[in-house]
Amino acid sequence: MTRPVIVWLRRDLRLADQAAFAAAAKAGPVVPVYVLDDETPKHRKMGGASRWWLHHSLASLAADLEKLGSRLILRRGVAADVIADLAKQIGAAAVHVLRHYEPWWRNAERALKERLPEGCALECHHGNYLMPPGSVTTGSGQPYKIYTPFWRALAQHMPPPEPVSAPEKLAAPESWPESDTLGDWALLPTRPDWAKGFAEEWMPGEKGAAERLEAFLSRAPHYEECRNLPSVEGTSRLSPHLHFGEISPATIWHATMEAGGSVETFLKELVWRDYAQNVILQYPDYAKANARDGFDKFPWRDPADKDVAADIRAWQQGRTGYPLVDAGMRQLWATGWMHNRVRMVTASFLIKHLLVDWREGEKWFWDTLVDADYGSNATNWQWTSGTGVDSNMFVRIMAPLTQSEKFDAAAYIRQWVPELAGLSDKAIHDPEAAGKYVKGYPKKLIGHKEARERALAAHAKIKS
Template identity: 85%
Template sequence: MTRPAIVWLRRDLRLADQAAFVAAASAGPVIPVYVLDDDTPRHRKMGGASRWWLHHSLAALDADLRKLGSRLVLRRGAAADVLAELARETGAASVHCVRHYEPWWRNAEKALKEALPEGCALERHHGNYLMPPGSVTTGSGQPYKIYTPFWRALAQHMPPPEPLPAPKSLDAPKAWPKSDELADWKLLPTKPDWATGFAEEWTPGESGAAERVDAFVDKARHYEDRRNLPSIEGTSRLSPHLHFGEISPATVWHATMEAGGSVETFLKELVWRDYGQNVIAQYPDYGRANAREPFDAFPWRDADDPEVRREVEAWQQGRTGYPLVDAGMRQLWATGWMHNRVRMVAASFLIKHLLVDWRVGETWFWDTLVDADYGSNATNWQWTAGTGVDSNMFVRIMAPLTQSEKFDAAGYIRQWVPELADLSDSAIHDPEAAGKFIKGYPRKIIAHKQARERALAAYAAMKS
């Protein structure tokens, strides 16, 4: 019998437009494998919200595979070691995977190539991004650091190739290797179960991703007008599906590109994902190291100070006294996701109002977001902090109260901060200024003017 091919799955949990499956299926029997690897990423292992999503996504993929006469094999440990042993155990001729660009996965791919038994090849494929990171370069052949010229250059190669169809069947190996039970991985929270609201919001898996795209296509033309309004459903909410690879960006591009209106603004958001990977390919430590070295001397407040810890906890719990910030942080806790405009406001508040190092917020989002993506998360936090290779200036300090009114967030606040629900549209953005002191809702941690002056003084101290 033809030797089997292993498909190593990570954040590419789909059958359609999945180059590793296509290549493996053309070679003979296929063994799809997911390795729960907490060893290789070390401190970057998946956070709690991502683990909830992973459990349901793996269950959905296994169900889809069984319809094709296949199944998903689950193993746990350091991926390179586990896969090399599995290749020896099954006599596999090859291991196919979609390339990943986080530094730990690049290391794992290198280690696996060296660990595989003789006669078993590692075959890596493109497919998680519109173009392979590092392939879009300047005239001198250098990778881009700034988003806008990156977008212009990448757009010259769009649309991407037509997505590949899902295989109609997959040949099974002569004998299936042993597999862990998904439930034994204990990916779901239990004591307490803080994810009770997740299932009402999300349907992980390839079919859930397809439904989300279908629901968004008719809205894509209005993206520019509605994406910044948290009180309406103006964004695609595709980010966790894209992060886990339940749908390819090429599929999303082709589904939406003819929508007209302001769909180009949405397509630019797809390119921002590519840009984030382009950045971490150049700066592997982007999630923990300032890209702008002067910020290494920035006088952040001491995160171990009890007062600072209390303020960070208030931010995490949505109890800052700033309704828009609080609504966003509560939405995050309840659903594992936050509206993009509110993410910027909440991040800016932690960094510039509370003067807390951006890495504290990046770590919190890593644990609580279902779409926690190393490239996008790090790029967004460094953009807000002014520390990134392409970033907002630190001295541009978002005013949460103004942002709330400007983007008509009253309905959003009523949904996520119900103690303020009875306030009028004019009062709900800043209850204190309107003379409304609601029992159970906190006063502002710090006044906006005071916070702004403190942040600018800290920036001046760094510059001097």
């Protein structure tokens, strides 16, 4: 009997265009394994919203595997140890994985390689990004730090290879190793069940991802004009599916190209995802360390101070008195997702209006986003705060009230801040300035002009 091979799954929970499954299917009986590992990532273990998604995504993958005559084995513990032990136990000939670039997963891949028994190879495949992170370099072989030249260089290698179909069958081993039961992992919230709204919005899993893509294709040609309008369903909402690897970026690339029309702006956004991985490969601590010199001395307000803590809480709960900020933070809490334009506005508000260190916001998003992604989250927070490897954006202080009008956010605000629903399109962006007192809706935590001056003065301190 041919020795079995293991497919070790992480954020690659799909069968189609999944190189680890494709290679394993040809090699022999396949044992697909997911390890819930809260130890290896240390303080970066998955947040609450991601755990909700993970539960449903694993259930979906397990059902899809059964249709192929296979199973999903669930284990809990330090992933490198669990996989090495399992390889010994079943006499595996190889472990197939898709590469991941979070620093803890790179360490785990190295550790696993050392721990695997003799004769069991670790086979790492490419597939969750358009190009393997680190492979797009300047003429002198250096990795890119800035997005635009990165995009130009990556575009030279596009389109990506055509996606590969899911295997039609996966041979089963002679006997299946033991598996945990998904429900015992308690990934879903219970008391309180804050994720009630998630199920209305999302269908985690490969089928849900394919449906999202299908629905987006007819809108893709209008992406450029609609993508900044939070009141309009203008973007793809594929981010959590991409994060959990339920669909490959190559699949999305080819499908949007075939849909026709001008899709370059969308593809450029997709490349931001690759760019973020390229950044964390160069700066593994990107979620905790300012990349730009000088910001370590920035006079942030102290989150231990009770007034600052109250401001942070008001931001988290969507009670800042700025309707667009509040709508975004409430959308995040209710659905685990927020529109990109509003992510920029809410992040800028925390950092510049409230003068709170970007890392506080990064942590909140990590816990509450269903698409929370180590690379993309840190890259976008450092970009907004001006502390990152790219240009210093600190002095670009977004005006939430102007942004709200410019991007026509009235309907979005009505949806997420229902106490303001009765206000006119004109008054809803800034009820206070329009002289509208709405019972239950808070006053602004700080005026825009005052906040802007305070932020610029703080920034001047690190420049002097």
